[in-house]
Amino acid sequence: MTVGGDAGAARRMLWVSLPDQRARREVYWMSRMPGTQVTALASAAPDGDITWVPSTYRRPIKRFIEAGAFAWVRGLEEQDPTAYDWVTSLELCSLVTGQASRWRRDARARGCRVRQAVVTWENLADQPLYKLPPYKQALDSCRDADLLLCMVDAARDHLLDNGFDDELIQVVKPGVDTQTFHPASAPTDDPTIVFCSPLAPNKGIDTVLAAMPMVRAAIPEARLRVAGRGPLLPLVESAAAQPGSGVEYAGVLDTAGVGAFLREAAVFTTAPRPTWKWTEQLGLAYLEAMASGLPVVTTRCGTNDEAVTPGNSFVDDSPEALAEGLIGIFTDRERRLRLGAENRAHVLAHHDLATQCARMGDAFAAAERRA
16 A cells, blocks of 8 residues: 655665554654655554555564564565665564564575664663563674664664674664744743653653642642543543643644644653663653743653753652742743743754754665665
8 A cells, every 4th residue: 555655766665663653753754764765564554655565463462562562563574675775673672673684684695685774762781671582583683784773872872782883873863843843923821731742651640640739739820731642541531530630631632733732831741760671762752842942841761861951850750859840940931931942942953854864864875885
């Protein structure tokens, strides 16, 4: 099924999706690289100028999500390697990356020169999944990949710590659509806080909800507006149902809806905390909020300082610390407006979508020249 495509593209890429891969992220960026035509094996139609091959997955269990999904895509072996220059996937330990490595090796054994790229955000050098077969097998299978494209600086460090060749590594941080995510015509003075992230324990919506009574004790008109889905949705709905909580649930929003949602707020917050196999890597939600001219109040977690610049509020992982940070940003209007403007300028300079996608294309072109 064709979603789109540029028949004259010079680079032909086969993207192998994870079963739970989120929309408008890695494969979308690949499709935005100049001169690149992407065909994606995926369970749902991807956004962008992409040829979609509807795919299902062999998934014995659903214990892990995204890169840790215990799942293999069906139909990869049916793809003609002569139709592609690259096969690309997300994360070194994902089982679909192991499949892509085997498909690439088989193609080369038949004389087809297909290159392999792996996109990674991983910032844990001692990622525990690497110790578990078949995740370790997937990791080792791409040691001879042609390109390891890192979305954060910490991912490069993690690769070097795990013995990967520095020559194969390129770091290009992601971009956001700065036209969709832009400031309101005039910043609001209403003390409205937005949380727009997965409603999961690792993103800390429970901490944000626990902070709200303290925020409202100091600023009675303060509101928390929440958008997203996830296992902690009942917690959000329960808080929203309580009179006087100041909590509102806005549901699940599309990209344009998220942009409008952010423009109605005065500050963005989230409270990530590490899990046994994950810590915050960058956080696209931060970049979208910053592009929208919002200051950020968040907990220190992983490498989220690669997204959130100094001047914004990093606090300890507690409702009390988060509440103090939010109250502080509301009681200093000059700082709040200055941070919003600085955040917008930072994203324009370092995370513009078209610019960063072009830089990703440059990374592929460098690998092609090296080969």
